[in-house]
Amino acid sequence: MISIKYDLQPQDLSQKISTFWHLSGEKILSIEQNYDVSKGSPVFTKQGKYTTRGWTEWTQGFQFGSAILQFDATGEQEFLDIGRKNTLKFMAPHISHIGVHDHGFNNVSTYGNLLRLMREGKIALNEWEKNFYELALKISGAVQASRWTTIQNGGVPPTGFIHSFNGSHSLFVDTIRSCRALVISHQLGHVFQGEGDIKINMLDRALQHIKATADYSVFYGEGRDSYDVLGRAAHESIFNVKDGNFRCPNSQQGYSGFTTWTRGLAWAMCGFAEQLEFLETLEEAELGAIGGRIFIEKYMLKAARATCDFYIEHTPIDGIPYWDTGGPNLHKLGDYLNEKANPYNDFEPVDSSAAAIGSQGLLRLGNYLLQKGETEAGKKYWQAGLTVLNSLLDEPYLSKNPTHQGLILHSIYHQPNGWDYVPEGSKIANGESCMWGDYHVREVALYVQKIINNEPYYTFFNCL
Numbered sequence: 001m002i003s004i005k006y007d008l009q010p011q012d013l014s015q016k017i018s019t020f021w022h023l024s025g026e027k028i029l030s031i032e033q034n035y036d037v038s039k040g041s042p043v044f045t046k047q048g049k050y051t052t053r054g055w056t057e058w059t060q061g062f063q064f065g066s067a068i069l070q071f072d073a074t075g076e077q078e079f080l081d082i083g084r085k086n087t088l089k090f091m092a093p094h095i096s097h098i099g100v101h102d103h104g105f106n107n108v109s110t111y112g113n114l115l116r117l118m119r120e121g122k123i124a125l126n127e128w129e130k131n132f133y134e135l136a137l138k139i140s141g142a143v144q145a146s147r148w149t150t151i152q153n154g155g156v157p158p159t160g161f162i163h164s165f166n167g168s169h170s171l172f173v174d175t176i177r178s179c180r181a182l183v184i185s186h187q188l189g190h191v192f193q194g195e196g197d198i199k200i201n202m203l204d205r206a207l208q209h210i211k212a213t214a215d216y217s218v219f220y221g222e223g224r225d226s227y228d229v230l231g232r233a234a235h236e237s238i239f240n241v242k243d244g245n246f247r248c249p250n251s252q253q254g255y256s257g258f259t260t261w262t263r264g265l266a267w268a269m270c271g272f273a274e275q276l277e278f279l280e281t282l283e284e285a286e287l288g289a290i291g292g293r294i295f296i297e298k299y300m301l302k303a304a305r306a307t308c309d310f311y312i313e314h315t316p317i318d319g320i321p322y323w324d325t326g327g328p329n330l331h332k333l334g335d336y337l338n339e340k341a342n343p344y345n346d347f348e349p350v351d352s353s354a355a356a357i358g359s360q361g362l363l364r365l366g367n368y369l370l371q372k373g374e375t376e377a378g379k380k381y382w383q384a385g386l387t388v389l390n391s392l393l394d395e396p397y398l399s400k401n402p403t404h405q406g407l408i409l410h411s412i413y414h415q416p417n418g419w420d421y422v423p424e425g426s427k428i429a430n431g432e433s434c435m436w437g438d439y440h441v442r443e444v445a446l447y448v449q450k451i452i453n454n455e456p457y458y459t460f461f462n463c464l
Helices: 010-034 060-074 077-090 103-119 127-145 173-187 202-217 262-279 293-313 352-371 375-392 435-452
Strands: 044-046 049-051 148-151 159-162 170-172 236-240 245-250
Touching (some): 010 060, 010 077, 010 435, 077 103, 159 173, 159 202, 170 173, 173 262, 202 236, 202 262, 262 352, 293 352, 352 435, 375 435
Antiparallel strands (some): 148 159
16 A cells, blocks of 8 residues: 655655656657657667557657657757657647547647647747647547447436447547547537537537446446455456447456556546546536536546545555556565565566556546545545655656666556566566656656646646
């Protein structure tokens, strides 16, 4: 269980964050100068060098989005130039990609961040450039919303979900972060139309997807199955597309559908928390068709609390989790939840990328509850988030080796497939980085830096 540092303050991380951005800039420049983009998007490192491997090109937005975040944090123009140039050169195919559930990852991280910087006055207002970013985000949200499966959920309001690249039967917990693409497109005023010019409300679809994720990806200890533990999360939920009924939990990258893959858990933590923040900006009139504000907030908050509580309780004391809480060899580590995570053990790898994503979820949920007057609960999650980030910003996780292109070490991509590099002499994968982990640690470091500097609170919807 995480040993929460209740006395830790954002300002206490100032020096670590300053060092972090210095290292981050070196890594971005190394990739920009040395990576061969003709090989595909960089995904994870092998012996310290970024390489590509995966199902889709889902990490390219993280590559260029990282440069944009670097500019936001440091004001160094060359990083804005890298992010802007490469977004224009490489990201257009991602806008119209009908085969993936990753639009939030690729397009909000690039076009969304660039538009946000313009809205915040950090880059000069240019109407044509602004219109370009807005158009990209409008179309991205509509394309993502078109991957739609309707399901039976026992009543009103109706429910459906954005299906994963596995097919129309497959709900991935990851996809909650792509709901950002839908709500941004909706808020920018885009009209998404289907057969017969029928208008499809993207806000409704985003909230239906979030509801399906809360219902089927998250468990609440209510007897759903023999492994129903409060806050446990399934990577994938499988449906019968003939009749719309739920069939079973599953996992692609975790150990099983009945264990908790910690990166999937982290996606849920972050996704529910940031959507709770976005919900605050909406008028009640927009929410009536799908249950109203009280109904929506209740299921989002229930899922956010449950997943964050599970993370706190099933993660070692320093806040860095092992790759799956049901990893088959965890028992060989002894009382591992009452010790710091050990990335160099002989039995199961840790996943620092889950910590990078999950820390943001903890911080956002904590801040949300503090703003609602729930001081005790809010402080618990807020301080847990700072505790996790404090661990990530130090060795053995922060990569200080100038020849290593990764920023945060000891991440895992696909343990079941054996894709991750196992160093000579080691029995498990360790010592490597991934593009989503490096991006998300930059995102949470920027989030905390803005709080330290009394800058506007950082959200994805600051681009609106």
